[in-house]
Amino acid sequence: MSLPVVTLKQGRDASLQRRHPWVFSGAVGRVDGDPASGATVRVHAADDSPVGVAAWSPSSQIRLRMWDFDADAVIDGDFFATRVTAALAQREQIFAGSDTDALRLISSEADGLPGCVVDRYGEVLVCQFLSAGADAQRTHVLASLRAHFPDALFYERSDGDARQKEGLPLHSGWMGESKATLPLQVREEGLQFAVDIEGGHKTGFYLDQRDNRALLGQMSGGASVLNCFSYTGGFAVHALAGGAVEVTDVDVSADALLLAAANVAANGFDDGRYAQEEADVFSYLRQCRDARRQFDVIVLDPPKFAASASQLDRAARGYKDINLLALKLLRPGGLLFTFSCSGHMTPQLFRKVLADAAADAGRDATLLVPLMQAPDHPVALHIPESWYLKGWVLSV
Numbered sequence: 540m541s542l543p544v545v546t547l548k549q550g551r552d553a554s555l556q557r558r559h560p561w562v563f564s565g566a567v568g569r570v571d572g573d574p575a576s577g578a579t580v581r582v583h584a585a586d587d588s589p590v591g592v593a594a595w596s597p598s599s600q601i602r603l604r605m606w607d608f609d610a611d612a613v614i615d616g617d618f619f620a621t622r623v624t625a626a627l628a629q630r631e632q633i634f635a636g637s638d639t640d641a642l643r644l645i646s647s648e649a650d651g652l653p654g655c656v657v658d659r660y661g662e663v664l665v666c667q668f669l670s671a672g673a674d675a676q677r678t679h680v681l682a683s684l685r686a687h688f689p690d691a692l693f694y695e696r697s698d699g700d701a702r703q704k705e706g707l708p709l710h711s712g713w714m715g716e717s718k719a720t721l722p723l724q725v726r727e728e729g730l731q732f733a734v735d736i737e738g739g740h741k742t743g744f745y746l747d748q749r750d751n752r753a754l755l756g757q758m759s760g761g762a763s764v765l766n767c768f769s770y771t772g773g774f775a776v777h778a779l780a781g782g783a784v785e786v787t788d789v790d791v792s793a794d795a796l797l798l799a800a801a802n803v804a805a806n807g808f809d810d811g812r813y814a815q816e817e818a819d820v821f822s823y824l825r826q827c828r829d830a831r832r833q834f835d836v837i838v839l840d841p842p843k844f845a846a847s848a849s850q851l852d853r854a855a856r857g858y859k860d861i862n863l864l865a866l867k868l869l870r871p872g873g874l875l876f877t878f879s880c881s882g883h884m885t886p887q888l889f890r891k892v893l894a895d896a897a898a899d900a901g902r903d904a905t906l907l908v909p910l911m912q913a914p915d916h917p918v919a920l921h922i923p924e925s926w927y928l929k930g931w932v933l934s935v
């Protein structure tokens with residue numbers, strides 16, 4: 540079967556030669572054939588040499604997402620079975636012996652499956668098909684998953700901004716007749732968490748912070764901990780498990796805080812050490828400063844401040860503001876767990892923002908531990924964007 544051919548403009552195959560899987564609309568020279576949204580096309584360089592096969596996204600700025608750099612690859616059920624099996628084998632390596640039943644099984648480009656995200660919460664697999672190509676191939680991806688997890692229930696959360704950019708309708712709900720009782724209950728490092736797959740952020744839980752939460756647990760013995768942007772209290776529960784004497788969750792979302800309180804109770808930590816504040820972190824930190832409150836450990840895990848490169852300056856000011864305030868609230872020897880999940884904020888720039896914050900706070904700080912997303916959210920070495928979560932444990 541001959542595929543439509545998309546020929547790139549002169550010199551615009553450079554990133555593909557480095558195995559980066561995206562082609563932006565401005566790089567497309569000619570389209571031969573009439574590919575439908577999500578259809579598989581063959582990609583040629585300007586001199587007509589074949590580069591690989593890709594999915595066609597006519598509405599998105601990212602016009603092509605490469606499936607394979609072998610131009611003869613056949614994108615069929617076997618292709619997806621191979622990719623899915625490889626992703627699952629990697630997870631088995633990572634999680635052998637771990638007491639965790641909540642993990643990311645498929646992480647989009649980093650697993651060679653652009654636009655496809657699958658998170659496992661116990662017996663439920665939550666799937667996102669976020670690009671035209673992923674959406675068009677959903678039956679193959681689902682069939683491969685069903686072969687590995689015959690008893691799993693499937694829930695779709697295809698409601699991200701990304702789908703709008705791809706011109707795809709938003710859709711969420713159970714796939715099939717069977718449903719699980721919500722919220723789901725999952726285990727992370729032996730601790731228990733309720734996950735709202737229907738209305739929660741992402742697919743319901745920040746799986747990418749798993750290892751960083753565990754590290755906080757190890758470092759919170761005897762500490763008073765302030766957990767800013769707490770969401771459903773993941774960091775708080777680990778700090779309480781680690782022997783913190785006092786933990787406060789701060790978030791603007793009343794729903795997230797309700798689930799946080801349930802998570803604290805479910806682990807048996809409703810023993811007077813836990814408090815929460817429904818507040819804006821920017822003003823709450825100022826209130827703490829004015830009241831001269833002090834903490835041993837502060838966590839700053841804000842939402843993405845920069846959704847695009849143009850928002851980077853403003854985002855940097857936001858990161859500097861909260862880090863400066865937090866550094867001032869720490870007792871000498873205190874620890875700051877600080878994060879940025881904005882893909883546009885590079886690790887270098889984030890470190891500079893932290894250095895500026897410490898200078899303005901008048902505190903000497905040392906970088907103790909570099910932090911990143913958990914390994915079930917792998918970073919593809921040739922896709923810098925796939926390293927989105929950066930963080931540090933800082934000591935003052």
Ligand code: SAH
Binds near residue numbers: 744745768774818821
């Ligand atoms: N640390 C969490 C994930 C944080 S997600 C975990 O490990 O699970 C970011 C959270 O920040 C969301 O719950 C959102 O409601 C909250 N948020 C966003 N802006 C805020 C603000 N200005 N003040 C307080 N909370 C905010």
